[in-house]
Amino acid sequence: MAGVKATGLEELKALQGQQVGPSEWRTITQEDINEFAKLSGDDQWIHVDVERAKTESPFGTTIAHGNLTLSAIDGLRMELMELDGFKLAVNYGWNKVRFPAPVPAGSNIRATAELVEVEDVGGGWVQIVVRFTVEVEGSEKPCCVADSVGRLLPD
DSSP states (O other), X not given: OOSEEEXXXXXXXXXXXXXXXXXXXXXXOHHHHHHHHHHHSOOOHHHHOHHHHHHHOTTSSOBOOHHHHHHHHHHHHXXXXXXXXEEEEEEEEEEXXXXXXXXXXXXXXXXXXXXXXXXXXXXXXXXXXXXXXXXETTOSSEEEEEEEEEEEEEO
């Protein structure tokens, strides 16, 4: 179930500036990190070598890849916003992306969202920018702040 639902362009525009969420917590396991390392080819020890990370990492444990955290937003966003009245929605990319704090293996993350911009970009398409802030349970700093850019084709 989404935090908010917008049907059509006018309801979507009405959400601009509102914070939505947070989503439910999601645990990032060592297995998730290992699978992401295998998929991405990024097997740096700080992510996958549990024993070495205990002694050599400033975090005392392995941490998730920043891009794993960024990718997790796609699942978390489904709990935050539901859009109806559009034929198609596509990922157009990311604007500013930052990783202010690590995600230690075994920790929980959740996200909030804010619709920052809605713009007609021609050809019937509307572009939206949604700022996602992802937090780690128990951490003072967010682990990821990223502006998602999407394109929507209204019905």
